[in-house]
Amino acid sequence: MRLQVAAILCTAAVQAQYFQRLGGCPDLGCIFPVDQANFLPGQAFDIRLEIHSPTNGSEAREGTPDENFTFTVAKKGAEPVPVTEFFGVQEPQLEKWNFTWYEDLFAKDLKEPSFVQVASKAYRNLKLTEPGEYEAVLTYYNGTTTNATWVVRDISAERKAKNVIMFIGDGMTTNMITAARLIAHRSVNGHYLTKMAMDQFPILGHQMTHSMDSFITDSANSATSLYAGHKTTVNALGVYVDSSSDPFDDPKFETVAEIFRRKNPNGGVGIVSTAFIADATPAALTAHTAARSEYGHVIDSYIHGLQNFTEWGNWTGPDVLFGGGAENFLPKGSYQGQNYYDIFSNAGYSVYFNNSALSSAANDTKALGIFSIGNLAKWLDRNVYPENLQNQTNYPDGSGSTADDQPGLKDMTLKAIDILAERSGDEGFFLMSEAASIDKMMHLLDYDRALGELLELDDTIRATKEKLEALGLLNDTLIIVTADHGHGFDVAGSVDTEYLESQKTDRAKRDAVGVYANSGLSQYTVKNQKSPVYSDGVHFPAQWDPRYALFAGVMANPDHRENYKVSKNGPRLPASELVEDSGDYYADYKDAVTGFVINGTLPVSADQGVHSLTDVPVFAQGPCQELFGGVYNSIDIFYNVAECLGLASY
Amino acid sequence: MRLQVAAILCTAAVQAQYFQRLGGCPDLGCIFPVDQANFLPGQAFDIRLEIHSPTNGSEAREGTPDENFTFTVAKKGAEPVPVTEFFGVQEPQLEKWNFTWYEDLFAKDLKEPSFVQVASKAYRNLKLTEPGEYEAVLTYYNGTTTNATWVVRDISAERKAKNVIMFIGDGMTTNMITAARLIAHRSVNGHYLTKMAMDQFPILGHQMTHSMDSFITDSANSATSLYAGHKTTVNALGVYVDSSSDPFDDPKFETVAEIFRRKNPNGGVGIVSTAFIADATPAALTAHTAARSEYGHVIDSYIHGLQNFTEWGNWTGPDVLFGGGAENFLPKGSYQGQNYYDIFSNAGYSVYFNNSALSSAANDTKALGIFSIGNLAKWLDRNVYPENLQNQTNYPDGSGSTADDQPGLKDMTLKAIDILAERSGDEGFFLMSEAASIDKMMHLLDYDRALGELLELDDTIRATKEKLEALGLLNDTLIIVTADHGHGFDVAGSVDTEYLESQKTDRAKRDAVGVYANSGLSQYTVKNQKSPVYSDGVHFPAQWDPRYALFAGVMANPDHRENYKVSKNGPRLPASELVEDSGDYYADYKDAVTGFVINGTLPVSADQGVHSLTDVPVFAQGPCQELFGGVYNSIDIFYNVAECLGLASY
Missing domain, CATH: 2.60.40 (Immunoglobulin-like)
Structure with a gap:
């Protein structure tokens, strides 16, 4: 038996x-x-x-x-x-x-x-x-x-907004926004001289991110709530999860992108992410599967809807699809071994592989932009440590060369808006733009890179408002900025990194931490000789490696070491196996040689951090903004957007 | 030299x-x-x-x-x-x-x-x-x-609200509210069947809590910002901190309580806290000192203003002063060794020492209620583990008997409103009510007790709205609920406490942690045989000791052990010294015998957790509620309250 x-x-x-x-x-x-x-x-x-x-x-x-x-x-x-x-x-x-x-x-x-x-x-x-x-x-x-x-729900079918732009800071919490503000915006005696773009939104809400059947969500589950108004199960995209082993027979429900296109055949839909584009947050707009790891299905659903899996729906492809993840377009890793660049191209899409090509893209043509194998490069690497982009084999055509001319979220989002505005005409557009690597870097305990991604999102929001203003669309466009879940991140002081390095024992190194009055002031906003120069309104740290660094952390860790210094050679790898494939992770000495050991609280099979419970913020401005104040369930985001776009049918 | x-x-x-x-x-x-x-x-x-x-x-x-x-x-x-x-x-x-x-x-x-x-x-x-x-x-x-x-600031002097009630959840963050909701409110398939009282406020804001000269604040500094509109230094109450050693010569500024009373000589002022009443959050309403530890000064300032320290101001004492901290009223620990019960009594106050006396207190008389030596008992101990209140020597008269009939925040706040409503008449009232031990229990990593205090605050808010409605004051009263700073707390899953206890090694015990789908559903809302019965609208956990407990933590710890179970014999003591007065703290074995060791990140001199950076939430309803949406500085709370009460003078 x-x-x-x-x-x-x-x-x-x-x-x-x-x-x-x-x-x-x-x-x-x-x-x-x-x-x-x-x-x-x-x-x-x-x-x-x-x-x-x-x-x-x-x-x-x-x-x-x-x-x-x-x-x-x-x-x-x-x-x-x-x-x-x-x-x-x-x-x-x-x-x-x-x-x-x-x-x-x-x-x-x-x-x-x-x-x-x-x-x-x-x-x-x-x-x-x-x-x-x-x-x-x-x-x-x-x-x-x-x-x-x-x-x-009894929701008016009267449309109130021409366009909706939904920014998702994956894994972004209020705590992270506070830390990002601290390192990028100068203050004098407790008075910030500038504010985050998010800080300037008139309406603030909190949404509850928990799953249908567990109180911690993943990004598939939570994106499904935000886009389709149904709470579901971890790893599920656009379906409730049944008990069968078939990942494509689960009961589906229609998403905001599908309903918007069904009701507005000429309406524009844009999907932008700094992740590989088959990742959960973009995928949940068109994919319907119990398993977010069915990447082939996801890419196929972007262009064909569900016709290769079921007769359900009549989706016809987005106007804009920008991100990473070339591996799921190339025959080696795609659905049925097809070349999806060709499939998109044959369907009328222009295909772009780098930022230079993107910047000169035509605004009247459907656009597929895939800029790397895997996730796109991080803001910190593109802008501060660009040498980390060299000597890779991640060029999106699969040629094995280096994708060293990658766009950032701002480049992709502004181009998406240009294309959507030109193509959608009177029927308006829906754009989802995801800062994916806030989450990915938080998982790796690489707080510097995560905050860099968050600041890039904020800079993208600022630039988006300028773009909409220039196009005459600002008053017709609902802009929402939110997240899909949190990480248990916060900052509790500063660390004298010089003192930490000078101490010999793990216990002595901890004396480098300054709390309360000894946290002092942010040194990230103080220029040094190599400080970059930004345009007006653009706010990033003047330096990323100050002597007094953030005393940052998450409340659920794998074993790791900490020296609180920026990881200059690329994203952190906090934990590694002593014995390959043992599933038994220990602090990786190389990750922070001068640091001290912090033993984990997660199962020893964890090599990275995990999502957390906290409600996440919602910032709203534009038509229907008043719907987004106060505290509510994540699914209410979908119903509010649907109300604003007049998506109900009676 | x-x-x-x-x-x-x-x-x-x-x-x-x-x-x-x-x-x-x-x-x-x-x-x-x-x-x-x-x-x-x-x-x-x-x-x-x-x-x-x-x-x-x-x-x-x-x-x-x-x-x-x-x-x-x-x-x-x-x-x-x-x-x-x-x-x-x-x-x-x-x-x-x-x-x-x-x-x-x-x-x-x-x-x-x-x-x-x-x-x-x-x-x-x-x-x-x-x-x-x-x-x-x-x-x-x-x-x-x-x-x-x-x-x-150019603020209208026109008054818009008759009364203001400011609730302060000391150390309370959005993350904690999310966790409290999870353990006290039932949900079905991701839909909460009930909401927190805070969740039902129409307006949500975030306030930045940082200090003038450090990015982490304490409760003195932050309360000063909230009550007086000036950012200052850690440990300071109502002053900027100069460099002299005299704690009473620092440059002062007037607080909302002082201005309200100056402009409304018959207006009511109430001060309620579950802390010892000389603690920072209540103290900042009338005290002016660089050192929050000058408890004698604080108590004297409540009744006499600053006349014993400087000619400045004309404060005449609150109508209501309820909390703990008898030690600063009794001659042994008071300013100049005086008996402050007598001083208050001689000034026309009725003095109350227990909840029975409080409940039958006259509403037309000024009231001093001091219900314990030290901080008041926690909600969890008063309601679930009442045996922990026995065999103490903390009765507030200093007799050495047990203070086992202590009020909770709700008892004190509702009585305060009755007195203020009756005494203040047309001039209205200002009431500050603090849930102090959210912070105090977070410091001790006693998350269960902290969340109990937060839920008691929420129940107090719910009952306050009912009380105001019954008194016909709800529409005339601005209610604000906020915090003074955060702790880096979050929840990342659940822990199978039975499995944890069954495992022999620290590393194996960590396998008891379930994340994402394995976090499961909250078991705190599931009744067991001993489950308490609550009145309608009152929401606390049905059980505090479920097999699957919260996987909770903070991101900055002293060395400690963790078994994730409720501490049944009173608040936790996570760390202790191996050598007395060494200032060298290690995990206290007795705190969680069946648990595993988590080494700290704080200096080894720390025996508890610390405050964090995060913006904290602001919930508002009533006249001027629209002033409190969006993201702003903590000092803006003062200016908004002042605008609402018409406190500007030209």
């Missing part, structure tokens, strides 16, 4: 979860969309029903899952109606599969998974157009019921 | 600073109020001028400080006028003193302070009533000048 279970485990490994049989499914009957789900009127979605029969573990029962389950839907107070009748669809075929999960860490250590048999049906491409509460009831096992309440 | 310097150092020890000769004084001439200082029209303030002559160190010069310095003030663009003429005051006597400071940690290790001779003058009790910019020029050393620009 043990062997058999283990074999099944392997096939279903992608679904294997700890602590929960299946998120959103507290009973043996499961309804997706889940209880409490919200919908935009007219938003397309799928229904997935599952009946579970656990054969072992704490929920074990006799027999197979009920295949004769029934499902009704009704407006609250009305007579329940079979789902096929309610939506006017055919009864689908019954599906059956099995999956396993671990009830807790003890079961995992013992390799004793719980085994579950499943009977399931899925109903595709449905819509609810009448606002109000709906009651969905799944009946199985001789009268056992699982109920879900669905809420279709 | 070395001996002489050391002797001087001892007398000036309270002023000895590292890294800066004197905050706000980058030149050898110093002007207080400092460059960029803001003023409310008609706000009383002092001027302090200093001329420095360093005799050694990097700034060493020949000779003594210039005693013939001159000082002019002028509206911007107008002819400079000698300060005596400008304000119509007499020339004061010249003062002279010396002080020392350490230029850096190397100098401190070598015991080589820098020595500075000072010549100084102070001009007292001045006012600027005309809005606009002023130029102040100090001339010394044959034409060297130090300039300061002062800004008198």
